[in-house]
Amino acid sequence: MSEQTDNPTHVIVLTGMSGGGKTIALRALEDLDFYCVDNLPAALLPELVETVDTSRGDERTRIAVGIDVRSEDLERIPGMLSQLESHGVTAHLIFVDSRDEVLIKRYSETRRRHPLAQPKRSLADAIAEERQLLRPLIGIAEHIIDTSELNVHQLRRLIATEFAARSEGMTVMFESFAFKKGLPLDADFVFDARCLPNPHWDRALRPLSGKDAPVREYLDAQPEAVEYFNDIMRFLESWLPRFEKADRSYLTVSVGCTGGRHRSVYLVERLTDALREHHHEVISFHRELD
Known part of the structure; x- marks a missing residue:
């Protein structure tokens, strides 16, 4: 991976609770001209950054990656972020969260299945297991977004205003x-x-x-x-x-x-x-x- 100095690459890793709003946040970042990939295995993050950097040449590179609990290498994310930072990449870990009762309500109002759902496991138990698996990531997240009281519109606006200040221009x-x-x-x-x-x-x-x-x-x-x-x-x-x-x-x-x-x-x-x-x-x- 080449060193980034004059025009550093920015990478945002979006993770968090299923049903919390990661997909909505990722789409908002896509509107802000981020190159977005959802459900990427953590081990492929450095390779993705290198590939996008090479393809964009001298253009500013901004990448947003969604990683959820189904990734089998969650424990590698802190190391991957450190590796990126060591090569001059500006990396951010954002955790999208919501209260358990809100997540249960959201799933009850849709036909989506929780990624950890099993025939004999309750939705509450699946959410509890997911929260336990993601606990190490919430501990190192740069920013935690609680969407419990946010609708889709408000979440997209929050993402836009949060990252507008980090972008070049208005x-x-x-x-x-x-x-x-x-x-x-x-x-x-x-x-x-x-x-x-x-x-x-x-x-x-x-x-x-x-x-x-x-x-x-x-x-x-x-x-x-x-x-x-x-x-x-x-x-x-x-x-x-x-x-x-x-x-x-x-x-x-x-x-x-x-x-x-x-x-x-x-x-x-x-x-x-x-x-x-x-x-x-x-x-x-x-x-x-x-």
Whole structure:
């Protein structure tokens, strides 16, 4: 593994309790331009870092790896992290946790099976065994994220704000929301899309969201929607560089409509895609969908 000096490689190892939210956290890091791999055996971590470093050349390398209790070499993780640090890699171990009763509730509400579940073992016993197996890792974790009181949206936002300060430049966070459920409290800019044609009134489009192709095609065909998108982009292209020069770590742009399902989601998706073409740190949230 080559030494990293001028542009050090950053590696985040995400581990923790099954059902705690590791997959959601990993997806949030992927939105922040991390190269993400889930369920990687710990022994392959140095090889992965070397391979990604080589493939990216002079580009900044940021890697996030999800490792769960099914890995047979959990005890090797501390040694792997030390090995990476000795080669100039900046490594972080993040543990995603949640209270046992919350984990039991989450599993009861889905069809997912706990990775340690067995026919004659209760879910509570499986969780207790997993916690025991992961105890050495929680003891050395740089940061422990307790998701007991967090929903999907809040966890993704926490990951974004936590690692925005470690990234180069400013992270822009787009958020869709429903006006009828209140304004986002942490929005820096709010745009109101309720003036646009509403797909809700089309019976075929009503059950869909702004992420779905039929809704996107419907709004793409509306001159008002295109004009509104273009106006927001012009505003952002003019003002984001000025906020970045003011050393802002992150900035939140919220777009709302009546139900937070069609028009606002559509605009957030389009804005996110457009801004990512020339601004690496962009992440999106959909408050009423997540």
